[in-house]
Each structure stands twice: as structure tokens, then as C-alpha cells.
Amino acid sequence: MNPLLEQFLSESRDALQGISEKLLLLEKNPAGNDLMVELFRLVHTLKGNSGLFGFPELTRVLHAGEDLMDAVRQGTVAYSQVLADRLLDAMDFVGILCDEIESQGTVDAKHTKDSVRLADGLRALIDTEKAGPETADYPEQKGVPPVPVDEKTDLSLPLSLLPEQTRVEAYRAVVAGKALHWLIYSPAEDCFFQGDDPFYQARHTPEILWGGISARKPWPKLAELDPYTCLVDFTTFSTAPLAELEEYFRYVAQQVKIIPVAWQDIEASADDTAGSAPAPHLPEVTATLAAQRAILSLSDDVLWLSGRIKAVAASLSGCLRAIGGAAAIPGMEAARDAALSQATAIPLLLWFDSQFSRPAEAPLPQHHLASGGPSPAHPVLLQSNQGDQAAVIVAPPGPEVDVKFGRRAEDAPNATKSIKVDQAKIDRLMNLIGEIVVAKNALPYLAGRAETVFGVRELSREIKVQYAVINRIAEEMQDSIMQVRMMPVSFVFQRFPRLVRDTSNRLGKEVTLVLEGEETEADKNVIESLGDPLVHIVRNSLDHGIETPEVRRALGKPAAGTIVISATQESDRVIIEIRDDGKGIDPDLIKRKAYDKGIIDNERMQRITDQEAVNLVFAAGFSTADVVSDLSGRGVGMDVVRTAVEKVNGTITLESEKGQGTRICLSLPLSMAITNVMIVESNTQLFGVPMESVLETVRIARADIRTIKKSQATVLRGRIVPLKSLNSLLGMNILPKANQEDEIAVLIVSLGGEAVGIMVDDFRETAAIILKPMTGVLTGLSEYAGSALLGDGSVLMVLNIKEMF
Amino acid sequence: MKRILIVDDAATVRMYHRIILEGAGYQVLEAINGIEAMEKALQEPFDLYVVDINMPKQDGYGFLSDLRSRDLPQTPALMISTEAAAADRTRAYAAGANLYLVKPVKPDELLVHCRLLLGEVHP
Numbered sequence: 011m012n013p014l015l016e017q018f019l020s021e022s023r024d025a026l027q028g029i030s031e032k033l034l035l036l037e038k039n040p041a042g043n044d045l046m047v048e049l050f051r052l053v054h055t056l057k058g059n060s061g062l063f064g065f066p067e068l069t070r071v072l073h074a075g076e077d078l079m080d081a082v083r084q085g086t087v088a089y090s091q092v093l094a095d096r097l098l099d100a101m102d103f104v105g106i107l108c109d110e111i112e113s114q115g116t117v118d119a120k121h122t123k124d125s126v127r128l129a130d131g132l133r134a135l136i137d138t139e140k141a142g143p144e145t146a147d148y149p150e151q152k153g154v155p156p157v158p159v160d161e162k163t164d165l166s167l168p169l170s171l172l173p174e175q176t177r178v179e180a181y182r183a184v185v186a187g188k189a190l191h192w193l194i195y196s197p198a199e200d201c202f203f204q205g206d207d208p209f210y211q212a213r214h215t216p217e218i219l220w221g222g223i224s225a226r227k228p229w230p231k232l233a234e235l236d237p238y239t240c241l242v243d244f245t246t247f248s249t250a251p252l253a254e255l256e257e258y259f260r261y262v263a264q265q266v267k268i269i270p271v272a273w274q275d276i277e278a279s280a281d282d283t284a285g286s287a288p289a290p291h292l293p294e295v296t297a298t299l300a301a302q303r304a305i306l307s308l309s310d311d312v313l314w315l316s317g318r319i320k321a322v323a324a325s326l327s328g329c330l331r332a333i334g335g336a337a338a339i340p341g342m343e344a345a346r347d348a349a350l351s352q353a354t355a356i357p358l359l360l361w362f363d364s365q366f367s368r369p370a371e372a373p374l375p376q377h378h379l380a381s382g383g384p385s386p387a388h389p390v391l392l393q394s395n396q397g398d399q400a401a402v403i404v405a406p407p408g409p410e411v412d413v414k415f416g417r418r419a420e421d422a423p424n425a426t427k428s429i430k431v432d433q434a435k436i437d438r439l440m441n442l443i444g445e446i447v448v449a450k451n452a453l454p455y456l457a458g459r460a461e462t463v464f465g466v467r468e469l470s471r472e473i474k475v476q477y478a479v480i481n482r483i484a485e486e487m488q489d490s491i492m493q494v495r496m497m498p499v500s501f502v503f504q505r506f507p508r509l510v511r512d513t514s515n516r517l518g519k520e521v522t523l524v525l526e527g528e529e530t531e532a533d534k535n536v537i538e539s540l541g542d543p544l545v546h547i548v549r550n551s552l553d554h555g556i557e558t559p560e561v562r563r564a565l566g567k568p569a570a571g572t573i574v575i576s577a578t579q580e581s582d583r584v585i586i587e588i589r590d591d592g593k594g595i596d597p598d599l600i601k602r603k604a605y606d607k608g609i610i611d612n613e614r615m616q617r618i619t620d621q622e623a624v625n626l627v628f629a630a631g632f633s634t635a636d637v638v639s640d641l642s643g644r645g646v647g648m649d650v651v652r653t654a655v656e657k658v659n660g661t662i663t664l665e666s667e668k669g670q671g672t673r674i675c676l677s678l679p680l681s682m683a684i685t686n687v688m689i690v691e692s693n694t695q696l697f698g699v700p701m702e703s704v705l706e707t708v709r710i711a712r713a714d715i716r717t718i719k720k721s722q723a724t725v726l727r728g729r730i731v732p733l734k735s736l737n738s739l740l741g742m743n744i745l746p747k748a749n750q751e752d753e754i755a756v757l758i759v760s761l762g763g764e765a766v767g768i769m770v771d772d773f774r775e776t777a778a779i780i781l782k783p784m785t786g787v788l789t790g791l792s793e794y795a796g797s798a799l800l801g802d803g804s805v806l807m808v809l810n811i812k813e814m815f
Numbered sequence: 816m817k818r819i820l821i822v823d824d825a826a827t828v829r830m831y832h833r834i835i836l837e838g839a840g841y842q843v844l845e846a847i848n849g850i851e852a853m854e855k856a857l858q859e860p861f862d863l864y865v866v867d868i869n870m871p872k873q874d875g876y877g878f879l880s881d882l883r884s885r886d887l888p889q890t891p892a893l894m895i896s897t898e899a900a901a902a903d904r905t906r907a908y909a910a911g912a913n914l915y916l917v918k919p920v921k922p923d924e925l926l927v928h929c930r931l932l933l934g935e936v937h938p
Contacts, residue, residue, distance in 0.1 A: 297914075317884055
């Protein structure tokens, strides 16, 4: 994808997230002025960006959103729930379009209807006072000067307004035997009530080459403006045949004037542009010069007058050099110096008008801004009535305008210094460092060979020294890259305010969401794997945990339930806790259900504690459709949650007190890219056991191993520890080997909170490995968590302790 | 090489302008608000400023009037905004802009104006 589009999508997603966050904050604090300003800015940025690409569906919705937020920011429209809903809907839509642009590169035409509907919905909220007829705000029409239309004499069409590019296209059309037509479309004032969309109508003029919009008459004051009255005229220039144009405008035939244009007229108008020397040829030159004159005509009453004069002089000097009028520069500089010494722009203005023939109507400024704005005189090339026509639209910068922009400076200082990097690049870096970590492990092996096989002890030592250096660098590098991959959990948490708001509204429940420890960080993969389980849990909590306000009141609880999601770091684990003050889970109900499902037997049902019972909701097969309907508590798809959490080496526990609420605790590793394993030997093979499940390593005399009811066990510091041989767990009927002292190596592992001993032949070193999950036909071997490559190139199978018993 | 400073809070817009201007052989630097722009201008003044209006911390108006008030080489500034209204244009001029373009600015449009303000050969 084109990097600009990529940047656009990434920035858009950030902005969308920001908008939804700000809206939710605003919901809590509807008077938050700063929030509104920030919201406006986000929508504004999004819209501005979208204009760079041709996605009208996107721009239409964002434009309406921007206008609405502008009105909210200025206080002409009050913030409301409906407003938030519609804006959120609109932003969801924008998000969908972004996804589509990312996957397909285009926006499907089917979205046009939705975009119009959403934009209309947003605009409908804008107070009539603020709303204006939708005019020249689409890219195509932007920056086009208002077209002065002389309705009496068709001959004096302002053809000189046509940009050079349009002239070239018109010429080509004429050469191709096409006709040229100038159209003036003056929609009826009440056209909006007749279902007309004059802007659409004008824009879609067949074979349109150019178009412009102008005010029919001076605009009334904003307060008196009736937005439902169409006060604009549209001018278009087309190469379509007359019959086609007439056909196109047949429903508004009375309102359209179609004037044939001869190529000679256009050519002549182009000749007009060759004014007095130095001759500007491009409309850009004229526009730039006109801008300098407009600036000089402004009130001198600013602190930075000298800076302004110097900057205008620099711009004029640039223009003069660019158009081959460098000879005029000394004169201009003299005028500039006079202006600077007299502290007024007038000397430079006089020079300007003497240099470029000043239109007769453009007066020297007298009252400057106070007289209602400057008349942007267009030197040389534009027709003399242009100044007047344009001046009509120049609204005096009244107090409203000042308020509008005065607030912008207060925009929240939120920018952070960071760069965005494609995740694929980080992943690649991560894989590479993983390979280094593994490859460096070959060095000690090599050193060993140098000594034992080749007998060069010296070299062996040197290799070991070198290994220590590489090892240190590799570890630091690994650490740094891990840091890059760390993300705050807020990345996952941020979706919950919206989720809770929408779901609780739909369910008619009142819920307060509290987020804690959002800044806690963990590896990106871990954070991302957290998303779905958390959504599941929170939804469950909303659906089945929190009671309706009436029920809560009857129970003497506050009407609004509370869901707290908190994150904390405990050594190398992240603990995520989700607790609610809902109705909790009835352990008896769970026991019965589990029994009915055959998950537990009668004996276990009698013996099981309440705490153990509620955790049965995680058991596979516990949640089925009829459970959902029968058991109006939790339990919906909780085994899915558990599986997802265990996939990233996490654990999940649940505590619940009937009537008081539920607490679910997820414990996840900070990172899952590198796994530390303990290597053990059994039946001449090496196996890895993840360090997090290893409690200790002991050697137990064979005499101390007892057989209780066919199972083996031993007593370790006064506790009975069941023992299993790794060989038998893996289906090999071979006894573990004992050492010379007749002791058996036993790896004590933690299994669901209990200590269990695994008998092996011997212990080896611990190693940091990159765990590759089992692929292909091997995925079925659940006893293995995956495989890893060792330094000497051999493959280490890593055991999945949980699945072995 | 002529140096141009792009001041805009939207990364997409900065990138867009950078692609156009760097492609034309200018050295392009970026700032995300008026404050940062002024810091960069104080280090080494630019030949041209391309400035957005609505930005956090300090907007384009604030930046330009600050720039124009300082004892720095006063080089042209081009202001770019989504607002097409004449009042906005006037306000931009009053604050210290030398030209006002309405977004989205087409690549050619931006380049021609930059070349003009920088006094380069008639395009």
C-alpha cells in the first residue's frame, strides 16, 4: 500500500479511538469545554486528511461531523445523548470504511447511501442558526473564486476565470469537434423543499470541465440567514452537447441558462491576461500578488507590522524573480524600507499599485478592517468588477469569528514524541534476536568440542570469553526489543467504556466502569490475546452478573452496578482482575449442572468446595446452549476464555459470592517470545519443562518412594507429593534410572496449585529458547507445548505439563 | 538547498506535503504545532513556512504572529486550511501569512506557489 495511505489509515484509527474516548468522557462531563475543543480538532484533522484521498463517502460524513462539533464547541448546539450516539455511529462507519480501504484500496459504492444518511443525521442536529446551505466545501470546488455572472449581457462571460488546465481541456474538446457551454444555474430559493439537490445537480453536469459557486446577493447576517433558502448560483463549464445538457436540466429548465461559448472567446480571454509588464501568466501568480496587496491593505495596527512588511516584501521579491521581473526589486525594496521607517504599509502599497495596474475600484485602505474587511483587489488580470463581487462575500471578522478561533489555541497539549513502526518490522527484529540467542548457544558447545575433540584448550577458553561478550550483548538487545514490544494494557482497556455503555444501555442496566492500572505494560502479543477473553468476561458480567436497577434497589444495593477492571504487575506476570458487584454465582446450581453434564461424579459433588464449584464454569463442555438459558448466571463460553488465556501461558481463576459479586483473575506472562526451560533427560532424550511450572529439583532415595494404592508418592518436607515417571507419562514402559547413590532425580512441578513430582533420569541446564508451536500433524500431540532449536542444532521437545496428567 | 518547514498536527498531511516538496528538491522539516515550529525556526530560519491553522498547544495564527514579531529573517509563509470563508483568509493574512490555500491542496498547486514565493524560475 502507498505509504501515505498507510499513514492516513493509522492516523485515522488513532483519531477514531480518541473521538470515541472523548465522547464518552464528555458524556460524564457534558460541560467539558476542553473536551469539545479536542473533539472538534480530532474530527477536523480526520476530515482534513480524508480530503487528500478521493473517498467522498468518508469526507461527507466527517464533514458533517466537523460542522456538528464546531457548533457544539461554540455552544450553538447542546451536547446530548443522541448527538453522542450519532457521532459514534458515524465514527464506526468511518472505521469500517478505513478497514475497507485497507483491504481493498477502495470504498464500495454500496456505502454511499449510509454515508448520506449518517451525514444527514449529523446535520439535522445542527441548530438552524448555525447551519448554512451546503456550499463550496467539496474539494473540487474549493478555492474557486466566486463567479461574477453578468446576467444581462451574455457576451461578457468571465471566461478569464477558467484555469489554464481547463482552457487546455476546452481546446482539446473543440479540436475533437465538441461544443462548449457555459451554464448558469440559479436554483429556486425554495428548491430544498422540492427535493432538489442543486449542488449535486451542478456537480454532475455532463462532461463538466470546471465549476464555481457564487452568492446570488450579499449574504444576510448569520442570525438572519435562513439555511433552508438557497441563495447561491452555480456556474459550470461543460463540453456536452446542448441537447444532453437540456435533457439533464429538464426538471429545472427555468432555472438554468445555457450559453454556447466559442473557442475564440476563450482564447481572447486568455490574451487579456497578458497585462502590463512584468506579465504574470498563471492564475497562481495573480493570486499570490493579490494576496500581498490584500495583506498590505490590512490595518497597520499590529505589533508585528515590520515583520509583516518584510515578509510581504520577501514574497513580492520571490514573485518578481519567478516571473522575470527582477529588475523591479530595487524599487520594491526602497518602498519596503520607506514603509518600515514610517511604520505603515502604505509606501509599499503605492509601489505595488504603480507596478501592477490597480483596478479603478480598489481604493487605498482608509479604515482598514473597521470598514468591513479589505477588498481583495486582483491586479492586472481579473476584471474590474471582481473586487466588488468578492468583497460581497468578505464578512467582517466580527466577534463570533474571534470566539471561534480564540479557543483553538487552548487545544489540549496531547502530542507525544513517538514513532510508529509497522508491527511486522518489530516481529522480524524479534525473530532475528531469537535466532541470535539460540545461535550463540552454539559457542559453548564449540568450545567444548575444541577442548575434547581437538584438544586445543587455549582456543576453547578464548571461545568462551567471546561467548560471554556476545551473550551479554544479545541479552541486552533482547531486553531492548522486548521493551519496544511492550504495550500498556490501556490498549485493550480503551474499548470497554464504549462496550459497557452500549451494552448496559441496551440491557436497561446502570453500570459504572472503573479502569485501574491502565499504564501497566506487557508484550504486544499478550496484550492482544487479552482482548477477546476480556470482552467475553465483561459481557458476561453485564449480561448475567449485574442486576437491573429495580432488582438492585430491592436488594438494598446502589442502583448502578460497578465493574472494575484492574491491571497490576507482579514480578514477571501481569494480573488482570475483573470484579463486579452483581448477583454472583450460585455454587449449588453449578454443582448440579456439572453433575448433570457428567463433568463431576456424585462423590465429587458432595466433596467439592464452593470455590472449586464455581471454577467448574471453566470446564470444557460445561457451557452449552441450554446452560445459557437455564442458568441465568455465568458460564457462557468460559472454557473458551480459559483456552485463550492458557494459550499465552496464562491462568484464570474465579471467585464468587452469591449476591455479592464475582471476581475473575487472569495471570499472564509479561512476554511470551522467549521461554525459559529446564532441560531434563529421560530415556536418553532431552526434554524441556517451562520454568514457570518448575517448583524445585530434588533427588530422592529410591527407598523413600512409596506406593500408595498403585500410585507412587513420597514425603517431601512433611507433605505427600505424588510421583510419576516421565517415561510412563509419555507412554514408554521404562523405569527411571537412579544415580550411583541410588537416588532418583525428581522435578517438582506445580499443577493447578498442587505440587507433583516427575521422575526423570537426570537434570541438565536451564536455557532460554524460542518456542515454536507444533505444526502440521504434530499439533495433535497436546503433551508437547512445542519445540525449540538448541545451540548444537538439535531439537528440544518442550513439555506441556498441564496436559500430561 | 531551500529549507521549508511544514507545521501541521496531522501526520498524514505532513507526509503528503513532504512527499511533494522533497520530490521537488527542497529540504523539508516538520513541526506538529506552533511551539515546536518556533523552536525549529529559532535554531535556523527557514526559507518558507507551510502552516496549518488548527493545531494543539499553539495554532497557526499564534505561530505566525509570533514569527512576524521576532527579529528573524522574515520569509514568506503559506497558510493551509480547510476553511474556505473569506474571513478566515483575512485572519490568516492579518496574522502574518503571505498566501492562503484551501485544503486539499493539489501537488501542482502547492509546488507552483512555493516556487513563486521562493522566487524560483517561472514554472
